Amino acid sequence: MGFEEMFLLNLGMLITVAYLANVIYKYFLTKMSSRTNYLLSVALIIFAGWICIKFGFQLNDNVIFDLRFVPLIIATVVYTQPLTLIFIGFGIGLARLSFGINDASIAGFINLMILGVFCAGLNVWLRRSNYRFVIKGIIVILAVNVLYTLNIAVFGVIPFKEYMLDIMPTVLSLSILLSAVFALILRDFQLDQRRTLDLKYANELLRNQADELHKAKIVLEERAKQLSLSSRYKSEFLANMSHELRTPLNSIINLAQIISENDGEENEVAEHGQIIYRSGQDLLQLINDILDLSKVEAGRLEIMHEEVNLAEIPQMLHMHFEHVAIQKEIQFDIINEEGLPDIIISDAQRIGQILRNLLSNAFKFTHEGQVKLEIRRATEGNEILFIVSDTGIGIPEDKYNVIFEAFHQADGSINRKYGGTGLGLPISRDLARLLGGYIAMESKVGIGSTFTLHLPLS
CATH class of the missing domain: 1.10.1760.20 (Arp2/3 complex 21 kDa subunit ARPC3)
Incomplete structure (x- = not known):
């Protein structure tokens, strides 16, 4: 080779x-x-x-x-x-x-x-x-x-x-x-x-x-579900709102007609006038809630930073709910912890609005027992606590997050029995955030609920 x-x-x-x-x-x-x-x-x-x-x-x-x-x-x-x-x-x-x-x-x-x-x-x-x-x-x-x-x-x-x-x-x-x-x-x-x-x-x-597209599809489907759920909540809200607005309006119209046809009995006229006044106040409150919610969502709600006298808050709330407590035969207590500061820096109007919403819910869903408001300083941190507790019907654990969603309540049928639009807690939650705080909640069905508003002292 x-x-x-x-x-x-x-x-x-x-x-x-x-x-x-x-x-x-x-x-x-x-x-x-x-x-x-x-x-x-x-x-x-x-x-x-x-x-x-x-x-x-x-x-x-x-x-x-x-x-x-x-x-x-x-x-x-x-x-x-x-x-x-x-x-x-x-x-x-x-x-x-x-x-x-x-x-x-x-x-x-x-x-x-x-x-x-x-x-x-x-x-x-x-x-x-x-x-x-x-x-x-x-x-x-x-x-x-x-x-x-x-x-x-x-x-x-x-x-x-x-x-x-x-x-x-x-x-x-x-x-x-x-x-x-x-x-x-x-x-x-x-x-x-x-x-x-x-x-x-x-x-x-x-x-x-393909994996990214699949993940994006899942996200889109989840968002579609959220949009569908939001649409359903809004539909429920509109149904509830139509009922809530119709009731005071019908009262105003009917009683206004009765007054116009009254034969001069002053006591009945005064009573009817009181009903008209309360119906008008209820209608005004509903409209204010809707306006507040729309302002919060649009980021246009103004928050004041001014001196708030803590001693005035219990007085105002006691006057506001004393009649309701007497009417429902429910004990209503306001407890101020000793050593509280006289002044905090916040927005008095919005604090009052949050506490009125929380107390209104407490009285609405409590048939016997007591409703209590405690004002005290947090053991840790520079915070003041407003604790609203009741002995009402309570809230199931699986509804804890739902009740803070706009246009929704823990049970869609509750509004038929108790009334309301489901706007109080969502507005209160958003207002608490704007004030630099938050709302915590504890509740047991048949025992009662406790809502705690955490706010910074300044």
């Missing part, structure tokens, strides 16, 4: 090694660390050089011609660390010594060491050069082949003249040609792998986009 057949056999072995390496990497090494893959690739390059020597053309008992330098050419283009090239040259040189130590193998070892250092220099040049990749590849192939040939001529055991005239022309031309062919095949492998990776990345990107 001559040079041509043996070099073609070397090329076939190199292609086989490259293909097997590609398969092994694709199916077994993708989950390993980058450092492990790096070390394995270096070992594979050295192994490829050993394969070339193993199946090389044996000129005599000691001299072997092969393509052992071709893996070093590929390594020069692939790796980014020059020291790696020196290590690979040293490794392939040791592989030559594994076939016996003699003058030819020592010359081969020296040749590969020189090539390793030379390829390290070429590696630095490749990373700094602005030439096209193809031009760089051609220069590396020619330079390595020429240097390898010169090294054999200088350090080899074959006489210089015999080698240069009889062997070098054939070996050099074949090695350049087959080096270029292998580089092209390996380049095609690389491009195919890159296309596979790009396709894998595109599929991963599509999966991520």
Whole structure:
């Protein structure tokens, strides 16, 4: 077998090694660390050089011609660390010594060491050069082949003249040609792998986009449910509001007609006038609640920051609810803790509005027992607490959040029995936030409820 057949056999072995390496990497090494893959690739390059020597053309008992330098050419283009090239040259040189130590193998070892250092220099040049990749590849192939040939001529055991005239022309031309062919095949492998990776990345990107779309769909569905729920609440509110507005309006209209037809009985006129007054007040309160809610939602509700006399709040609330407590035969207590500050900085009107809403609910849903307002300072923090407690019907735990939603009550049927629009607590919650505080709640069905307004002292 001559040079041509043996070099073609070397090329076939190199292609086989490259293909097997590609398969092994694709199916077994993708989950390993980058450092492990790096070390394995270096070992594979050295192994490829050993394969070339193993199946090389044996000129005599000691001299072997092969393509052992071709893996070093590929390594020069692939790796980014020059020291790696020196290590690979040293490794392939040791592989030559594994076939016996003699003058030819020592010359081969020296040749590969020189090539390793030379390829390290070429590696630095490749990373700094602005030439096209193809031009760089051609220069590396020619330079390595020429240097390898010169090294054999200088350090080899074959006489210089015999080698240069009889062997070098054939070996050099074949090695350049087959080096270029292998580089092209390996380049095609690389491009195919890159296309596979790009396709894998595109599929991963599509999966991520599909997941994001699915999440967005879930969010949109949740928002649609919230909008539907809000629409239902508003529908319930409009139904309740039509009833709430119709009742005082009908009272005003009917009683106004009775007064106009009255035969002069002053007591009845006075009583009817009181009913008209209360109905008008109820209607005015409903309208004010709606206006306050719309202002809060639009961010246009103004909050005053002024001195608030704490002593005036219990007096005002006692006067407001004393008649209701007597009428329902419910005990009504207001307890002020000792040591309270005389003045806090807040909005007296909005504090009164919140407490009236809380006390109105307490009296509305309490049939017997007591309603109590406690004003005291928080044990921790710079806060003052207004605690409204009752012994009323209580609120189920699963309705705790619902009662603070606008246009909604704990039970849609409650408004039929007790009346109301469900605006008091949502407005109170929003006003408390605007005042820098919040409302906490505790309740048990059949035992009663406690609402605590937390407000900063300033």
